Amino acid sequence: MNDSIRRCAWLTFxxxxxLFAGFSFARPIARKLPGDWSLKxxxxxxxxxxxxxxxxxxxxxxxxxSNGKPATTLxxxxxxxxxxxxxxAPIPHETSHAGVAASKDKIYALGGFTGVPHxxxxxxxxxxxxxxxxxxxxAPxxxxxxxxxxxVVDGKVHAIGGRGxxxxxxxxxxxxxxxxxxxxxxxxxxxxxxxxxxIAVDGEIHVIGGRTAGNxxxxxxxxxxxxxxxxxxxxxxxxxxxxxxxxxxxxxxxFYVGGECRIPKATGGGDGFVENEAxxxxxxTWQTFLAxxxxxxxxxxxxxxxxxxxxxxxxGCGGAPTSDKLLVFKLP
Numbered sequence: 428m429n430d431s432i433r434r435c436a437w438l439t440f441x442x443x444x445x446l447f448a449g450f451s452f453a454r455p456i457a458r459k460l461p462g463d464w465s466l467k468x469x470x471x472x473x474x475x476x477x478x479x480x481x482x483x484x485x486x487x488x489x490x491x492x493s494n495g496k497p498a499t500t501l502x503x504x505x506x507x508x509x510x511x512x513x514x515x516a517p518i519p520h521e522t523s524h525a526g527v528a529a530s531k532d533k534i535y536a537l538g539g540f541t542g543v544p545h546x547x548x549x550x551x552x553x554x555x556x557x558x559x560x561x562x563x564x565x566a567p568x569x570x571x572x573x574x575x576x577x578x579v580v581d582g583k584v585h586a587i588g589g590r591g592x593x594x595x596x597x598x599x600x601x602x603x604x605x606x607x608x609x610x611x612x613x614x615x616x617x618x619x620x621x622x623x624x625x626i627a628v629d630g631e632i633h634v635i636g637g638r639t640a641g642n643x644x645x646x647x648x649x650x651x652x653x654x655x656x657x658x659x660x661x662x663x664x665x666x667x668x669x670x671x672x673x674x675x676x677x678x679x680x681x682f683y684v685g686g687e688c689r690i691p692k693a694t695g696g697g698d699g700f701v702e703n704e705a706x707x708x709x710x711x712t713w714q715t716f717l718a719x720x721x722x723x724x725x726x727x728x729x730x731x732x733x734x735x736x737x738x739x740x741x742x743g744c745g746g747a748p749t750s751d752k753l754l755v756f757k758l759p
Contacts, residue, residue: 479727
């Protein structure tokens with residue numbers, strides 16, 4: 428073999444070695460987490476600590492703090508077909524941190540605060556008739572509470588947890604029956620807390636995360652209530668302890684997005700969360716999805732068709748700055 432051939436063979440061998448070395452020692456390529464985020468028409472005003480419900484292909488945003496007011500009577504609806512907002516009949520009493528849930532053609536708003544921080548808890552309960560664009564007062568809650576969780580199962584309205592006039596979290600659980608117009612007691616929440624993610628899925632109610640006291644007293648707890656047996660059971664905990672996030676049932680998963688308060692500041696406020704984690708009721712496991720573009724808490728969500736909508740909220744802990752953004756999350 429002449430020198431030219433030997434040199435060529437050696438260079439070829441060296442190139443192959445370098446190629447395999449590159450495969451062996453190259454850094455792994457970071458994979459993008461599932462999902463995509465986009466923006467739609469902003470809310471007419473900046474708002475946070477709102478109640479949000481999706482019903483009849485539209486997104487309803489009720490109450491909340493706005494423009495320096497600790498509570499409002501705002502009631503607005505977003506139509507994805509036109510990408511527009513419009514004002515509706517205001518809720519009868521100013522409120523923020525109300526528990527909001529929808530069923531058939533009705534939206535229920537329970538309790539709430541009238542002052543800050545977490546002051547002036549109320550025992551009010553209202554029903555909004557979507558078709559008539561009217562509100563009516565229901566029998567009040569058994570005690571004043573804000574940051575109460577709300578869910579509807581089989582036409583009955585559940586009010587879970589929250590905190591009262593003394594600002595202490597409670598494990599109260601009561602159920603309103605529209606047929607009788609009365610509230611009744613149900614099995615209490617295993618751990619008293621508020622600012623939790625509360626949602627009904629397949630006849631059961633999930634209470635996820637929340638806080639037991641201040642905005643850094645966060646929990647990963649995930650309790651599931653079965654109305655048929657009036658009993659609670661534990662489910663796989665939220666991977667990242669948070670409160671004040673938005674919860675929505677989308678693509679067969681329960682998403683818990685954002686929240687507060689990751690890093691508080693001595694002067695007030697602090698950093699929130701951007702985590703986007705979803706629970707699969709079929710496998711009792713959590714998955715991680717693409718984070719929300721900016722930290723967010725005190726907002727709400729609803730799923731319409733093939734997208735999940737997230738309205739308003741606060742970009743930092745403690746309510747400032749407030750957002751008017753309508754963010755949309757979509758899976759393929």
